[in-house]
Amino acid sequence: MVLSSLLWLALTPRWAMAVEISISCGAVGQELQLCREGAQAWAERTGNSVRVVSTPNSASERLALYQQLLAGGSTAIDIYQIDVVWPGILARNLVDLGPMAGNAPAEHFPAIIRNNTVDGRLVALPFYTDAGVLFYRADLLRKYGLPVPQTWDEMTRTAGRIQQAERQAGNGGLWGYVFQGRAYEGLTVNALEWIDSRGGALVDAQGRVVVDSPAAREALSMAAGWIGSIAPPGVLNYSEEEARGLFQSGHAVFMRNWPYAWALAQGADSPVRGKVGVAALPSGDPARGAARHSGVLGGWNLAVSRHSRHVAEAADLVRYLTGSDEQKRRAVKAAYNPTRPALYQDAQVIAANPFFRTLYPSFESAVARPSRVTGRKYNRVSSAVANEVHGALSGSSTPEAALHELSHELRRMSRRGW
Template sequence: MSRNRGFQWILGGLAASVLVGGLQAKTITISCGAVGAEKQLCEEGTQAWSEQSGHEVQVVSTPNSATERLSLYQQLFAARSGDVDVFQIDVVWPGMLASHLVDLSEYTDGAERRHFEALVENNTVDGSLVAMPWFTDAGVLYYRKDLLEKYNLEAPETWQELTDTAKTVMAGEREAGNDRFWGYVWQGRAYEGLTCNALEWIASFNGGTIVNGEGEVTVNNEQAAEALALASTWIDGISPRSVLNYTEEEARGVFQSGNALYMRNWPYAWSLAQSEDSPVKGKVGVVALPKGGENGQHAGTLGGWQLAVSKYSENVDEAADLVRFLTSYEEQKRRAIEGSYNPTIPDLYRDEEVLAAVPFFGELFETFKNGVPRPSSTTGDQYGRVSNAFFNTAHDVLSGQTEPEQALGGLESELQRLGRRGW
């Protein structure tokens, strides 16, 4: 197998195959994330497949930042490297990466029909099923039940209520001696996670989804400016300035240590907050993210990850079988119970064992089913540039470098130039 020297660090000199019982047992490589319990659950799932199939699996760690991970994948694909057989890809990447991925419909025996139809459509590019849904996501709001009760407050319905209640509790907790306590933590680094957060704010104010389904740039509007203006007041107010460099795990670290009232994150954080060694075990509630106002809407950005097989793999049959195993009902149920990863199979949201482990899966089913999509389908290959422009604009507003109206005007011009190149 041809190897690209630049990527040998990933595999650490992995052998392509070994002999087991006189038969050739192949070694399949899979890229898995390491946010929260992701890597552990991936290793457990692949080990179960190994025992069943007789093949080995090498789990490859990739950057936690989705933006950095995409860049790594694109380098591997550009080199036509076969070093990784199975890729964990973001919900917004199928259109960008499709030309490098195998059509899995030839290997699934129709298993995709059990999954959310919208995700299967999302993963189908030019008639090819280039990825199978593994887990889905939507942004949700975590809150400290005990502290809201202490201050006789309710979980917020609007962003203004979140701001006001966060100020109240933060002031009280600091007066009581915890000078590290904050009202709200979230993902503010200039990366894909900020695109998700800022899209939620804007959509909740009825400000649209950056680019609409017809390809028109819609982000420069009063509602979007209002949303960004409110969010900018959180910095050094209810959120630390360091939130401007937070990804998911930094936000979870502050919240789970007991030093924040509210946190925006994905469902994976639930099982970790409820773990035996968690300082906030039994004290956490989860609700839909707030509305922009009385006339706004609850908006959680659609997230989630898929599994895809590289066209450059020398083990396509085995890699596709691994994907089928990992995305199955039984494996998704295990991951839901042990790691609170949202299944992509609707039937699992009625499974009593799943609902006992993660009660809000049932309560927020519509939030997960109807998450706000990023404009990746519309913008296609240009989505990476669209998102990059959007999160950098949001970051500039949050950090006080520019005003919302001016920033959105500049963003509109930039996105229109991208659109003229075709998407």
């Protein structure tokens, strides 16, 4: 079937085979514009046309939309941009790209290719990868003679000290730290980073629920203490872009976000241009047990719907957008991390994103969310984590009660196996 489709494409005149391919793209930062540019370049090369569909910024809302469209057999979208934790959830409605990918899989990080392979089927090709990182105001750290914090306790103290000093000097709108505190996938990611940095976990590799632990209680107690202290109360409604907006406007000392925010912070119109640094996220306190710098693995992939009427053309667009040239363009222009190791040796990529070299180990060893072990139930797992953690941060629950309830919910989900 695939070979015959490709043969048909090779033999059919260009004018006769022109089709329209629809692709869903995110709109965080420069995502949508970059997607349009890349898709247009492919369209000009092939004679086809592309319709770019903008989807919700919230990963949870986007997944719900995808599930609705795919379950209904919709042909409205040919190519879906999917989160790194969704292959197992959506695999049944996605095309096996393996037979059409050529040697491309061998040119990406093996771990991501494994992540995107479900029951022997390569259901998505890597678009860009991510790991959570710490953005900081380098100018303010220099002003007060303070180093980049290595632990969460150090970050909390440094943020509070600079916030207090700046407010006393008249900078009343400055906050110490912003992150993704809304009850959605982004909060699940932040919570896992806090917990993993102390040696804890949500679910272990065997599928056992281990979230109600001293490491998790310490992490949530710390984070709850930030709200209204070094983090604005509104952070409880922040996703990536709200956090970036406050930080980039010059109103925060530290920010947890994805690397895409670097290019925007360094933009010509950015109030903090030339004042920002990037480092690994803080670790737990080594004196109190296991501790490591923990950034959660992120990133997005491109998949072809099995309901598409133009599978061969859609797969060709996926290969183009995930190719070396396009990934390099996105990295140089907007700091999107390539999924091709070779590009981390590219002089132009490193010149545009010097932190790629120093944080490369963070990208290689990022902690994965428990999506593989929990399978199709991961979305329910993430929702439970986000809701309970949000309750602890907002004060509607205590960290101890939230973790006890979360453990109970996850154990109930896993009773008949993940």
